[in-house]
Amino acid sequence: MRKLLILFSVSMSVLLYACDGASGDNTSSGNADNSSAAANNSAASYDPERGxxxxxxxxxxxxxxxxxxxxxxxxxxxxxxxxxxLTDEKLVGPGWKGVTTRHKPEWIMNFVTNPDAMLDKDPKAQAMLEICMVRMPNQNLSDDDARSVLEFMRKNDGVQ
Structure with missing residues (x-):
């Protein structure tokens, strides 16, 4: 039992040290100001309704x-x-029940065809990632496949 406690303590110490933002080389050129300005411009033009x-x-x-x-x-x-x-129950990712009432069609199609950029920029996608803890992989859906999935989501949500 004591060995287990020591192993746990050492593991936690290593983990905390590895996650310390103060460690590492923080030297940078003057490009940091330019990149943060570009990020602000990108964020200002981002539409969270369409993704x-x-x-x-x-x-x-x-x-x-x-x-x-x-x-x-x-x-x-x-x-x-x-x-x-197809319920509201989480498996690896969130359940699909009600997804078409929570998100606009543009957002859904942009997410299923472009999950990496959406997870990097979209607050709703990032909130789902915090809950699910797994990034959605890019399934390389064609535009037609994405539209078909959207229509199936609508069917799942009761559209007749």
Whole structure:
């Protein structure tokens, strides 16, 4: 028991030392001011309603397109089901129930096609990452696959 306690103490000390922001070489050139200004400009132009990506206007019909939703269900089965449940229960990633009521279609399509940039910039995506603790991998969905997944999400949320 004592060996376990010592091992734990040493491990925690190493972890705390490794996470210390004061350690390491903090020398930098004058480019830090330029990069922070660029980041501020980028943040100022970021639209949290649509996210980061090429989709800026996704037109949805009031009625569900069952053909597209069925195609999205197939994509879900191959690329999404391992991490996402269709309920509100978290698996690896968050559950999909209600996702189309929480996010705009542009945001969803930009997230599923561009998760890295979204996780880097979007506050809602970052909040989900804090809960799930695993970054969503880029599944390399085509635009058509992303649209199909969106329609399947709508079906899952009760759109008729």
């Amino acid at each position: 980061e990506g090429k989709f800026s206007n996704v037109e949805l019909s009031d009625k569900l397109n069952t053909t597209i939703a069925d195609a999205g269900e197939k994509v879900y089965g191959v690329k999404c089901a391992a991490c996402h449940k």
